[in-house]
Amino acid sequence: MTDRMTASRLTRRAFAAGSTAALGLALAPRARAQDKFPSRVVEVVTHAGVGGGTDITARMMMVHAAGVFQTEFAVVNKVGGSGAAALAYANSRPRDGYTILLITQTHLLTMLQGKAPVKYEEIVALARATDDPQVVMVGKNSPYKTAQDLLAAAKTKQLKFGATQLGGVDHLAIYGFAKKSGIQQPTAIPFRGGGDIVINTVGGNIDVGMLNYAEAESQIKAGDVRALLTLAPKRLGPLPDVPCSKDLGLDANYSTVRGFVALKGVPEENLKTLEQGLIKAMQGQMYASYIETSGQSPDSVVGRAAWQKQLDDFNAEGLDALKGLGLVK
Amino acid sequence: MGRGATDRRVAGATILLCAIVYAYTYTFDEVPAALMGGLGAELFPRLVLWTLAILAVLLALHVGSPPMDAPAPIPRPVWIAGGAMLLYVGVLELIGMWPASAVALVGLGWLWGERSLVKLSISAVMLTGALNLVFVRLLGGSFPKGLLGALVGP
Amino acid sequence: MDAFLAGMAILLDPYMLGVILAGTLLGIIVGALPGISGSTTTALLLPLTVTMTPGAALAFLGSIYCAANFGGSITAILINTPGDPSASATAFDGYPMAKRGEAGKALGISAISSAIGGIFSVFVLIVAAPLLARMAYEFGPPEYFGLAVFGLSMVAMIGGESQVKNLMSACLGVLLATVGLDLTTGVERFTFGVYSLSDGIEFVPVLIGLFAIAEMLEQATQHGVVQDYIRLTAVKLPTLADFRKCAKSIAISSGIGTFIGALPALGATTAAMICYNESKRWSKYKDEFGKGAIEGVAGPEAANNAAVGGAMVPTLALGIPGSTTTAIILAGLIVQGVRPGPHLFTEQPALLYIVFSSMLAANLLYLVLGLGAAKLFARLTLVPAAYLWPAVFVLSMVGAYAPNQSMSDIWTVLIFGVVGFLFRRYGFSPAPLIMGLVLGKMVEESLKQSLLIFDQNWLMFLTRPIVVGLFAVTLIGLFAPFLARAWTRTRKRWRTSPAGDLP
Numbered sequence: 001m002t003d004r005m006t007a008s009r010l011t012r013r014a015f016a017a018g019s020t021a022a023l024g025l026a027l028a029p030r031a032r033a034q035d036k037f038p039s040r041v042v043e044v045v046t047h048a049g050v051g052g053g054t055d056i057t058a059r060m061m062m063v064h065a066a067g068v069f070q071t072e073f074a075v076v077n078k079v080g081g082s083g084a085a086a087l088a089y090a091n092s093r094p095r096d097g098y099t100i101l102l103i104t105q106t107h108l109l110t111m112l113q114g115k116a117p118v119k120y121e122e123i124v125a126l127a128r129a130t131d132d133p134q135v136v137m138v139g140k141n142s143p144y145k146t147a148q149d150l151l152a153a154a155k156t157k158q159l160k161f162g163a164t165q166l167g168g169v170d171h172l173a174i175y176g177f178a179k180k181s182g183i184q185q186p187t188a189i190p191f192r193g194g195g196d197i198v199i200n201t202v203g204g205n206i207d208v209g210m211l212n213y214a215e216a217e218s219q220i221k222a223g224d225v226r227a228l229l230t231l232a233p234k235r236l237g238p239l240p241d242v243p244c245s246k247d248l249g250l251d252a253n254y255s256t257v258r259g260f261v262a263l264k265g266v267p268e269e270n271l272k273t274l275e276q277g278l279i280k281a282m283q284g285q286m287y288a289s290y291i292e293t294s295g296q297s298p299d300s301v302v303g304r305a306a307w308q309k310q311l312d313d314f315n316a317e318g319l320d321a322l323k324g325l326g327l328v329k
Numbered sequence: 330m331g332r333g334a335t336d337r338r339v340a341g342a343t344i345l346l347c348a349i350v351y352a353y354t355y356t357f358d359e360v361p362a363a364l365m366g367g368l369g370a371e372l373f374p375r376l377v378l379w380t381l382a383i384l385a386v387l388l389a390l391h392v393g394s395p396p397m398d399a400p401a402p403i404p405r406p407v408w409i410a411g412g413a414m415l416l417y418v419g420v421l422e423l424i425g426m427w428p429a430s431a432v433a434l435v436g437l438g439w440l441w442g443e444r445s446l447v448k449l450s451i452s453a454v455m456l457t458g459a460l461n462l463v464f465v466r467l468l469g470g471s472f473p474k475g476l477l478g479a480l481v482g483p
Numbered sequence: 484m485d486a487f488l489a490g491m492a493i494l495l496d497p498y499m500l501g502v503i504l505a506g507t508l509l510g511i512i513v514g515a516l517p518g519i520s521g522s523t524t525t526a527l528l529l530p531l532t533v534t535m536t537p538g539a540a541l542a543f544l545g546s547i548y549c550a551a552n553f554g555g556s557i558t559a560i561l562i563n564t565p566g567d568p569s570a571s572a573t574a575f576d577g578y579p580m581a582k583r584g585e586a587g588k589a590l591g592i593s594a595i596s597s598a599i600g601g602i603f604s605v606f607v608l609i610v611a612a613p614l615l616a617r618m619a620y621e622f623g624p625p626e627y628f629g630l631a632v633f634g635l636s637m638v639a640m641i642g643g644e645s646q647v648k649n650l651m652s653a654c655l656g657v658l659l660a661t662v663g664l665d666l667t668t669g670v671e672r673f674t675f676g677v678y679s680l681s682d683g684i685e686f687v688p689v690l691i692g693l694f695a696i697a698e699m700l701e702q703a704t705q706h707g708v709v710q711d712y713i714r715l716t717a718v719k720l721p722t723l724a725d726f727r728k729c730a731k732s733i734a735i736s737s738g739i740g741t742f743i744g745a746l747p748a749l750g751a752t753t754a755a756m757i758c759y760n761e762s763k764r765w766s767k768y769k770d771e772f773g774k775g776a777i778e779g780v781a782g783p784e785a786a787n788n789a790a791v792g793g794a795m796v797p798t799l800a801l802g803i804p805g806s807t808t809t810a811i812i813l814a815g816l817i818v819q820g821v822r823p824g825p826h827l828f829t830e831q832p833a834l835l836y837i838v839f840s841s842m843l844a845a846n847l848l849y850l851v852l853g854l855g856a857a858k859l860f861a862r863l864t865l866v867p868a869a870y871l872w873p874a875v876f877v878l879s880m881v882g883a884y885a886p887n888q889s890m891s892d893i894w895t896v897l898i899f900g901v902v903g904f905l906f907r908r909y910g911f912s913p914a915p916l917i918m919g920l921v922l923g924k925m926v927e928e929s930l931k932q933s934l935l936i937f938d939q940n941w942l943m944f945l946t947r948p949i950v951v952g953l954f955a956v957t958l959i960g961l962f963a964p965f966l967a968r969a970w971t972r973t974r975k976r977w978r979t980s981p982a983g984d985l986p
Binding site: 081203289 | 522523526620623624666669677678679680682748801802803814817818820822824825826886888928936
Binding site for chain 2: 909
């Protein structure tokens with residue numbers, strides 16, 4: 001009995017999707033490997049520990065994946081090094097399509113800083129899983145009532161923005177936003193997570209929180225937090241009155257994204273199978289309701305072409321920002 | 330060896346450790362000027378190291394700490410048990426975590442004085458099986474298969 | 484009131500009761516096993532709950548959460564291996580009790596105080612959640628700094644006889660807490676290129692090494708020595724007198740535990756640590772601590788279960804989870820279409836009361852199960868060493884590897900096993916080290932965040948009333964013993980001097 005075989009037993013048992021006996025799977029893979037892809041367990045590598053946001057996304061996708069692909073999926077949690085451990089693990093596996101990664105922009109930044117054993121050029125997009133635009137928010141007692149107020153004030157004053165990690169995705173979004181809107185580079189105050197940023201935005205310890213809608217949903221509804229600007233080309237469904245960056249003529253679009261990728265070298269037909277299967281799995285009812293209720297953009301799931309372009313764009317902009325901040329020479 | 334010599338040795342070892350770690354703090358990456366807003370990354374660890382070193386001096390001088398007797402030399406079974414633990418990691422890399430665990434249960438049990446290999450083996454298989462049931466079957470964890478497992482598995 | 488009754492009525496439904504029972508049993512088991520915590524289990528079972536009705540799903544997750552925090556104490560007491568990080572303070576005195584042959588007593592008081600703490604916090608949740616939740620907004624980095632300093636202030640008194648050694652141990656813990664990416668500068672410290680160190684040293688392997696492996700090496704020194712457990716008392720449950728002795732500690736810890744749990748940045752582990760300190764501070768029998776004080780088991784256990792109800796406060800009332808487990812419960816709520824927030828209490832009270840009543844039921848269930856099985860569990864201490872310690876070793880290794888699937892965690896266990904062994908040999912206690920490791924990160928991070936917020940002006944700390952209050956309590960706590968001694972001396976002099984003055 002190999003360990004990987006059983007890893008997604010739980011989901012399978014729960015949904016009775018794949019009824020193949022695990023024993024049969026364990027004994028047979030070699031014989032059937034050539035016939036059809038995928039014919040054994042597909043590993044989904046994430047940098048999040050069990051229960052982290054990215055881990056949950058992977059598990060939600062897997063709810064339907066077993067049925068769609070007629071094989072089992074297993075999450076492999078390789079925590080550490082801001083994605084470097086996950087990339088290193090994927091790099092150590094054969095490039096046959098049986099190992100895919102669920103990545104965030106963090107992985108790209110890690111690669112840009114040369115801290116991972118894989119280069120960006122080796123990443124092949126499969127499908128995007130979630131897309132969560134950043135929203136500029138202020139506390140209830142903030143003097144800034146509109147995005148224009150904030151931008152005007154920030155031109156003459158160095159404001160304090162909450163970020164999750166210095167040199168991380170949030171921080172680069174703040175840097176890029178400041179640059180593109182012509183305000184003074186804010187002081188980034190790092191916090192452990194979105195929840196801390198929400199609390200300190202309400203409490204007035206920071207001037208601005210850059211947050212995803214869902215992170216501050218209940219505070220927005222209760223009137224403790226004011227959303228001023230959505231950093232996306234379109235307004236958000238739940239925030240119809242909040243302008244988007246396009247409304248203000250800004251080309252500042254930032255979002256938290258997660259998506260599936262493989263490493264270069266996987267046969268083309270396997271990539272296609274994976275892309276189509278993943279999209280189909282993520283169109284399942286369970287995943288759709290997860291997307292909707294966790295406040296992600298409804299058009300989160302996109303295929304290879306659009307996802308690859310987004311990755312390319314972010315990679316280019318990320319490099320600029322890291323250089324600007326002095327984190328990459 | 331008189332009373333207090335042990336404390337002085339502990340203090341000496343602590344101060345040596347502090348010095349090594351302190352030196353290591355000079356190898357931290359530099360923070361780019363654009364990001365450097367507050368206290369540096371090396372400041373807090375250094376502060377703690379200074380405190381630790383001062384406490385070590387107090388220990389050597391027996392201030393706020395009664396002198397202690399030299400402990401008895403480490404008995405041999407401890408070295409053997411420690412060695413067995415290291416061996417476990419080696420065996421684990423070779424034949425995988427579950428087989429290695431079963432072997433460890435028998436081996437350590439024997440070291441601890443149980444001489445009935447039959448009883449040890451039965452309990453080892455039962456415990457490994459039970460753990461496997463919870464960690465792998467129920468919770469879907471994945472564990473090292475070792476070199477041997479890599480040869481056999483897909 | 485109708486909603487409350489409706490919520491309670493689910494307890495009459497056999498299906499719901501079955502779900503809660505299943506969750507409680509599962510929670511106790513995974514809580515007791517090192518390496519799988521309540522959070523891992525809830526994460527892995529989340530997809531399963533999606534198929535349940537919203538009420539059943541929440542009852543299931545909630546009861547796992549409650550029971551896992553109790554389950555951790557079982558292994559902490561019996562084999563010195565905290566099954567859940569929140570039970571690490573329980574091992575300080577629980578294991579010495581078991582060694583003395585009072586395992587049943589320790590397990591019993593753990594079940595009772597856990598249940599009292601848990602039930603107290605659920606009632607606080609019912610009555611004051613929206614109010615208590617607002618308090619979270621008042622706690623920014625400066626306030627957390629004040630709280631961390633307060634938590635660390637007692638560290639010299641915890642552990643062994645020598646205060647200098649206790650402080651050295653704590654310093655080592657704080658130093659270990661600096662390993663990893665520094666939050667406010669993004670610089671990697673002491674990671675030596677090991678990926679898994681960049682998020683800091685994993686807490687669970689450190690615990691397993693310091694407690695379980697160190698104890699195992701210690702046992703090896705006893706090789707051939709006949710175990711003289713007082714076998715008859717090992718299975719005895721606590722008496723009413725034992726409970727009376729712990730009442731104060733349970734009361735204090737339930738309150739503080741609920742409060743700390745309600746702060747989003749702090750969880751059950753910190754609550755248990757601080758309440759271990761407070762149990763000792765307010766105890767009449769301070770000398771017993773570290774050697775098997777029953778209050779030293781009651782305090783942390785009441786606290787870590789009170790923190791469960793506390794942690795649900797910001798989760799439900801603000802939509803901000805304070806721990807990994809509450810984050811998963813939040814995800815569970817959201818997938819079920821329940822949006823947490825202040826409005827939840829007015830809009831969907833029925834579902835809310837299902838959460839409350841299932842948590843109450845889970846607390847009562849593990850109390851019954853825990854007391855019922857305490858005698859059975861306690862017999863584990865009677866298992867021959869040749870079977871017990873190898874099993875503890877294997878359990879430790881599997882448990883250390885499981886959460887992150889990383890070999891470096893196995894090495895961490897072994898290294899800290901040696902550290903723990905040397906610690907004992909030279910008269911150091913691991914308790915201050917663990918406290919330093921838990922609170923050290925908070926001290927540094929909140930200090931640096933505060934200074935960024937204050938534009939590096941240290942005096943600004945004094946403009947925050949809560950911080951000033953916390954500093955004041957810390958100072959009083961530090962100097963109270965001296966003041967008390969001075970006061971008794973003055974009083975004695977005052978009493979004796981008039982007599983002496985009489986002609």
